[in-house]
Amino acid sequence: MNLTLYVWRQNGPEDKGKLEQYEAKNVSPDSSFLEMLDEVNEELIEKGTDPIEFDNDCREGICGTCGCVVNGQPHGPQEQTTACQLHMRQFSDGDTLTLEPWRASAFPIIKDLAVDRSAMDNIIESGGYTSAYTGEVGEANQTLISKPDADYAMDAAECIGCGACVAACPNGSAMLFTSAKVAQLATLPQGKIEAAERVNGMTEAMLNAGFGNCSNHYECEASCPKGVSVKFIAKLNREYLKALPK
């Protein structure tokens, strides 16, 4: 396959940045999207040009490091698939692809397609945990958890923290990300006790970091590589209401 790429090149956060055109030649349909970029980079290196910088690590769709916007869609066209798991057979010979970084005011661009997502860590640091010290915490089966609750918590916990939801949202909102952790922990008995403090802390951190609010576009769910549902945003709102001073 041969493809034409328009790739966002930006040398550092202060640079203005622009789209550059590259040709990806003789791409195997069995190669992954990132392997296609590897090959383009090999050619650039051979020509003495700086290769395209993009974050990636596990290349099996679980670490949440990779991601760029492909033709307007975070992680590209395939549903519930990270950029590293996207394979070139999803495209056709002769296609033109435009590659851009996650764009959100809370995600400053580091270089090319790599962005700074530390704002998401700040949200977790503001309450996305249970305050359990390491030590004797009681036998694991002492507290029963119903299978539906455990499954619901696991559905929420699937989030890989990649930031596609933020990039997809017209408001640059991190509500899906935040709600997934709030919902997971509020559903489990171990997390219920701190639920009010948690939802207040995390939503405050979310707003302080410059993420927008949710206005029900559902673009986040559509772009989520793990299929995290917007029903957790409803749960977040419910938890938020429950936490309001009575």
Add this chain to the structure above:
Amino acid sequence: MILDGKCPTGPIEKSWDNHCFNMKLVNPANKRKFKVIMVGTGLAGGAGAATLGELGYNVEAYCYQDSSRRAHSIAAQGGINAAKNYHNDGDSVFRLFYDTIKGGDFRAREADVWRLAQVSNNIIDQCVAQGVPFAREYSGLLANRSFGGAQVSRTFYARGQTGQQLLLGAYQALARQVKAGTVKLKPRTEMLDLVVVDGVAKGITYRDLTTGEIKSSWADAVVLATGGYVNVFYLSTNAMGCSVTAAWKATKKGAFMANPCYTQIHPTCIPQSGEHQSKLTLMSESLRNDGRCWVPKRKEDCEKAPGDIPEDDRDYYLERKYPSFGNLAPRDIASRAAKEVCDEGRGVGPGKRGVYLDYQSAIERVGEDTIRERYGNLFDMYEKITDENAYKQPMRIYPAPHYSMGGLWVDYNCMTNVPGLFAIGEANFSVHGANRLGASALMQGLADGYFAIPNTISNYLAGVKPGEVTDEHPEFAKSREDVQARIDKILNVKGKRSVSSFHRELGKIMWENVGMARSKESLTKALEAIPALREEFWQNVNVTGDSSGRNGQLEDAGRIADFLEFAEVMTTDALHREESCGGHFRTEHQTEDGEAMRDDENFTYVAAWEYKGEGKAPELHKEPLKFENVKLAVRSYK
């Protein structure tokens, strides 16, 4: 030199408890005066940093990823073992201990493995308290499944994402300490040197991967939780950024590298599809619970569609060779068996390097829905990569480098031979011997991080004056100069070959000569090829850009340069170990039916290698292994 693991004496059942009691403590009010550096934030590092922070130590945690939530522990799928005996199937701490010693082919230290087995139960308790959403029964009780190398059901899991959920538990505990101010995170940094002052580890030098700055940080103790080194094979199941660099820098500063030849080749990975391939993807070992491995009995059938090969013409080779463990044979054995049938020309798929993992009989037995519930995400992942539907046709799998049992030599306290330098998790060599059983890596990471290091580090720190050496010491400036000089050297080569082309070539040398089957001939060949490739690297590598900002090529080049040095020590170790054990299979040492043949008389020891400089042979130090609670025996899974 004969090394002493400083294991506690007395009955094994009391060894860890007695040791905890005998260790020196640091007064709670004094803990904040001590600074501890944790390098790596995977299961071991994340759990360790969080727990040390909770205890009140002043912790700095470094990781090369953009967030401490992304270490490659996250990719572990299948589960975590614990000796809870929830199923009344005869499990116990002793059985987990026994299975791990036997699974490691009698090449691990008994006391370390006992501790691991003992705290395994605390780990599950801890993770549940953190809100880790483990799989549950309808009763509300925790669910278990069985795993390779064990005949009991002791594996806890969270769908196919157990590593992710455990890591997020540790990450969240760490986040809590960041907020509390006890832990300072340094993401997007890479440790490039260990600073040793008067023989004692006192800090690190690292590169800020965003700005390119070279900085140092002092500490009263340095803990490496930097994972394994199987990316030396280029194609592996590890993440792209996994490297030996931190451990290797420590080796160059005097720490011993133990048993580097013990590498695990995982039996169930998706076969390579072409030259473009950058990594191999693991399919969880739990798949072998219900999947059956087979290849055609006759070579001529290999090109046929699997559905066209009748039952009688299939060779379920694991069930045939190992009737009591069958498809749940341990990893080293299952991998070698797959290689064997492919070497016989009976492999399937492109290049005939693959075997079938078939679900048809499981689907007939329990239904497609149950299989979907158990493995749905793995089947989806398989389809994304291969474009094949494993509900309709068998998966194709092939072994791939996955884990390193070897690592930095540590004593029972997880301290290396360099005082003040500790190593935990995959980065050390301690508990898996020559082969790791499934669902034991997560267990070790968390055992070391939550329960071992927080106790043992106090024993060391109690004898140290906090802040005695800081980064004002001239060794730190020297370390920064050395690091910068090596970076400049790489950038100044300005050759013709890309970094990844060197990595590919090194990987090929290692996979073909130091891979699943090794011989004196192949290892000698590798020992000639590696230095030659290293020489070419330093004359012909082409790294674009400069060191003043983010430069992925430069990062990779540094890691490959280290692999090119480390590979030689790894191969030397494999050549010296004239026996087959676990993942280390020397073709000269096998039984008539092709099983690994140990030489207990001559090789029941840990081989710890001291680096003597480039071009010089590393020096071997031995730590004899004693087996007082498990009898040395031929490991049989038949």
